[in-house]
Amino acid sequence: xxxxxxxxxxxxxxxxxxxxxxxxxxxxxxxxxxxxxxxxxxxxxxxxxxxxxxxxxxxxxxxxxxxxxxxxxxxxxxxxxxxxxxxxxxxxxxxxxxxxxxxxxxxxxxxxxxxxxxxxxxxxxxxxxxxxxxxxxxxxxxxxxxxxxxxxxxxxxxxxxxxxxxxxxxxxxxxxxxxxxxxxxxxxxxxxxxxxxxxxxxxxxxxxxxxxxxxxxxxxxxxxxxxxxxxxxxxxxxxxxxxxxxxxxxxxxxxxxxxxxxxxxxxxxxxxxxxxxxxxxxxxxxxxxxxxxxxxxxxxxxxxxxxxxxxxxxxxxxxxxxxxxxxxxxxxxxxxxxxxxxxxxxxxxxxxxxxxxxxxxxxxxxxxxxxxxxxxxxxxxxxxxxxxxxxxxxxxxxxxxxxxxxxxxxxxxxxxxxxxxxxxxxxxxxxxxxxxxxxxxxxxxxxxxxxxxxxxxxxxxxxxxxxxxxxxxxxxxxxxxxxxxxxxxxxxxxxxxxxxxxxxxxxxxxxxxxxxxxxxx
Amino acid sequence: xxxxxxxxxxxxxxxxxxxxxxxxxxxxxxxxxxxxxxxxxxxxxxxxxxxxxxxxxxxxxxxxxxxxxxxxxxxxxxxxxxxxxxxxxxxxxxxxxxxxxxxxxxxxxxxxxxxxxx
Amino acid sequence: xxxxxxxxxxxxxxxxxxxxxxxxxxxxxxxxxxxxxxxxxxxxxxxxxxxxxxxxxxxxxxxxxxxxxxxxxxxxxxxxxxxxxxxxxxxxxxxxxxxxxxxxxxxxxxxxxxxxxxxxxxxxxxxxxxxxxxxxxxxxxxxxxxxxxxxxxxx
Numbered sequence: 150x151x152x153x154x155x156x157x158x159x160x161x162x163x164x165x166x167x168x169x170x171x172x173x174x175x176x177x178x179x180x181x182x183x184x185x186x187x188x189x190x191x192x193x194x195x196x197x198x199x200x201x202x203x204x205x206x207x208x209x210x211x212x213x214x215x216x217x218x219x220x221x222x223x224x225x226x227x228x229x230x231x232x233x234x235x236x237x238x239x240x241x242x243x244x245x246x247x248x249x250x251x252x253x254x255x256x257x258x259x260x261x262x263x264x265x266x267x268x269x270x271x272x273x274x275x276x277x278x279x280x281x282x283x284x285x286x287x288x289x290x291x292x293x294x295x296x297x298x299x300x301x302x303x304x305x306x307x308x309x310x311x312x313x314x315x316x317x318x319x320x321x322x323x324x325x326x327x328x329x330x331x332x333x334x335x336x337x338x339x340x341x342x343x344x345x346x347x348x349x350x351x352x353x354x355x356x357x358x359x360x361x362x363x364x365x366x367x368x369x370x371x372x373x374x375x376x377x378x379x380x381x382x383x384x385x386x387x388x389x390x391x392x393x394x395x396x397x398x399x400x401x402x403x404x405x406x407x408x409x410x411x412x413x414x415x416x417x418x419x420x421x422x423x424x425x426x427x428x429x430x431x432x433x434x435x436x437x438x439x440x441x442x443x444x445x446x447x448x449x450x451x452x453x454x455x456x457x458x459x460x461x462x463x464x465x466x467x468x469x470x471x472x473x474x475x476x477x478x479x480x481x482x483x484x485x486x487x488x489x490x491x492x493x494x495x496x497x498x499x500x501x502x503x504x505x506x507x508x509x510x511x512x513x514x515x516x517x518x519x520x521x522x523x524x525x526x527x528x529x530x531x532x533x534x535x536x537x538x539x540x541x542x543x544x545x546x547x548x549x550x551x552x553x554x555x556x557x558x559x560x561x562x563x564x565x566x567x568x569x570x571x572x573x574x575x576x577x578x579x580x581x582x583x584x585x586x587x588x589x590x591x592x593x594x595x596x597x598x599x600x601x602x603x604x605x606x607x608x609x610x611x612x613x614x615x616x617x618x619x620x621x622x623x624x625x626x627x628x629x630x631x632x633x634x635x636x637x638x639x640x641x642x643x644x645x646x647x648x649x650x651x652x653x654x655x656x657x658x659x660x661x662x663x664x665x666x667x668x669x670x
Numbered sequence: 671x672x673x674x675x676x677x678x679x680x681x682x683x684x685x686x687x688x689x690x691x692x693x694x695x696x697x698x699x700x701x702x703x704x705x706x707x708x709x710x711x712x713x714x715x716x717x718x719x720x721x722x723x724x725x726x727x728x729x730x731x732x733x734x735x736x737x738x739x740x741x742x743x744x745x746x747x748x749x750x751x752x753x754x755x756x757x758x759x760x761x762x763x764x765x766x767x768x769x770x771x772x773x774x775x776x777x778x779x780x781x782x783x784x785x786x787x788x
Numbered sequence: 789x790x791x792x793x794x795x796x797x798x799x800x801x802x803x804x805x806x807x808x809x810x811x812x813x814x815x816x817x818x819x820x821x822x823x824x825x826x827x828x829x830x831x832x833x834x835x836x837x838x839x840x841x842x843x844x845x846x847x848x849x850x851x852x853x854x855x856x857x858x859x860x861x862x863x864x865x866x867x868x869x870x871x872x873x874x875x876x877x878x879x880x881x882x883x884x885x886x887x888x889x890x891x892x893x894x895x896x897x898x899x900x901x902x903x904x905x906x907x908x909x910x911x912x913x914x915x916x917x918x919x920x921x922x923x924x925x926x927x928x929x930x931x932x933x934x935x936x937x938x939x940x941x942x943x
Contacts, residue, residue, distance in 0.1 A: 160875070302760075732821065
C-alpha cells in the first residue's frame, strides 16, 4: 500500500484536491461540521502528498510520471519517436514550488475555516479554493506545455471566481472580471505559442521541444507570446495593473493563495527561459530583460504602495515590489549563465537568492494578508485612516503582523533578510547600482510598514473597535503556522538553502539533465 | 500557387479574426461586446490549432468504417476541444460577472464601471 | 416570460429526444466524433429548450438545482474514480486497463477498421459517461443561474 502511494504521488497530487473539490457540493449538504471536517481533511491530505512528493524528489532525484501508460516511467509508447503522452516531470525546482504551495495552502485553508464562516455559498468557495490549489500544483508539476496551459486556465478561472466571491460588493465582481479577462487573453496568447511550437516540432513535451528547438523566427514569436503573458500573470511592472484590484477585493485567505498562484506563473517564466529555450537564447539580452522587469517592479511597486490608504491595496503593491527581487535574482543568474566562472562565483548565489525569496515571500506575504484579513474580520474596515489602537485588543495579530512586516522589510533575523542578503551580495558583484536600488527599495518597504503598523495597532484604544477581540482559533493556527516558517527560515536559513534551494538552482541551470530525465538518457 | 494560397487561407482568416477580436476588446465600451471580442479571439485560436493539424490525404482517426489507415495524429483536435471547453467555462463565468455588474451599477458600459482606482 | 401553448408543448415533446440524442453522442464517443462534453452539451440544450419556452418559476419545478448539482458532482467523481481505478491494478492514473479484456466494455478487437462495435474502448466510455453527466449538470446550472438573472418583476 505505501509503496503504491509513493509510486503514484504525482497523480495523487492532482487527484486529492480534485476529489476534495468535486465532492464538496454533496458534502456541503450534510451540514456545517461535516463540511468543515472534509475541508480540513482535504487540505491536510493535499499538503501531505505534496510534501511527500517533494521529499521523494529531494532524496531520490527527479520523479517522472506518465499518465495512462503501462508503466509510470514509460515515456515513449510503442515504437513512437517522440513522447505523445501527458506526463508530470517533477524536478527539484518543481518540488520547491510544491513545498511552497503545500505549506501555504494548508495554513490558508485552516485560516479560512473561521474567517469565511459567516459567508454563504461556502461549498462553492471551498470547491474553487481546492481547484485553485489543483491548478497551481499542476502548473508546477507538469512536464507538458499544453498541460501547463490547462492548469494555468484552471487556476485563473478559479482565482477569478474567488476574487469575485463577495458579489455583494460590486468592486469585487469588477476586479474578478478584469482578472478573468486579462488571464484569458494571456492564456490565449500562450495557446497560440503552443500551437506554433507544435506545428514545427510535433511535440508538446517541454523536454522533447527543448531537444528539437531550432530557434527559427516563429520560435521567437512563440517566445514573446509565452513570456509576456506569464510576466503579466506574475504581476511584473508594467503589466501589474490587475494585481492591486484583485488582491484588494478578494477574501484575504484567497489573496494569500493568489500570491502563490502568481508565483507559479513566475515558475513557468523561468522554466520557459531556462529549460525550454535555454542555450538558444542570448543570455545577456534575456537576463537584462528580467533584471529590468525586476527593477521596475521593485521601484514602482514600492512607490505606489507608500501613499495607499487601503491596507490590502498597500500590501498588493508591496507584492509587486517583492516579485521584483525574485526577477532580479534569477535574471542576474540568467545573464551570466553562459559564463561558467561568473556563474559559479555569484550567478548561482543570485539565483538561490531569487528562488529563496519566492519561498520566503509566499510565507511572509501570506502571513501579512492573513493579518490584514484578521483585522478586517474584527473591525470591518481596511482603511488605515480609520484603524488604530488594535494592539490592545488583538495582541497576537499584532505580533504576527510584526513578524511579517519585519520579514518583508529584510530585517534580521527574519527570512526576508536571508534571501535579500543573498541577492544583495551577489548582485553587487554583477552591478553595484542594482544592489543599491534593491537596498533602497527595502528601506522604503520598511518605512511603509512602520506607517501601517503605527496606524493599525498603536495609539489609544478606540471606542468603535472596543468589541474587537483576538481572532478565533483556526485563524490563529493558520497565521501561527506561517509565522513559524518565517521565523525558522530566518533563524536557521542554512538547511533551507542546502536542502531546498540549491537543488532547485542546479535543476534550473541543468537543461541537459532535464531533457535526459524524460528520454531516459 | 493557387493550392498554396488555398492551404494558407485558414491562417489569413486567423489573423483577420485576431484583429477583429482584439479590436472589439480595445475599442468597444460595452462589456458584452468586449466579451464577444474575447469569444472571437478564442475562435481564432481554435481555428489556428485545427488548421495546423491539417495533413493532405490523411483521414480522421475514427476507426468506424474507415476507408484507409493513413490517419492523422489527433493531438491538435484534442487541444482544440480542451480549449473550447475552457472557453465555455470562461464565457459563462464572465457573462455572469457582467450580469451581476449590470444589477449593481445599472449599466454595462465599461467607462461607468470604474470604481477601482489608484 | 411565457411562450404560447404551441411552443411549450413542442418543447415538451422535443425534450426527451434531445436527451436521447445527447445520450447517443455520449455512448458513441469512443467510435464517432463527439463524446462526453459534446453529448452533455446536447442534453443541456434540452434544458435550454425548456427554459426558453417557460418562465423561470415554472422551470424550477422540473429542473431542480439540487439534483443538477448532484449530477455534476457524481459525474466528476465517476471520472476521477475511473482514472484512479488503474492504481489498484498497479497501473498509472488513467491507464486503460479494461480494453481488450473481453468484459462488457472491452470486447477483443483486431486493429483496423471496425463496423461500429459499441462494447469496445475499455475505460473511455466510462469516462465519457462521467463527463456527460457532469456537463449536463454544469451547463444546466449555468443556464438556470443566467435565467434567474432575467427574472421578471411581479407587477
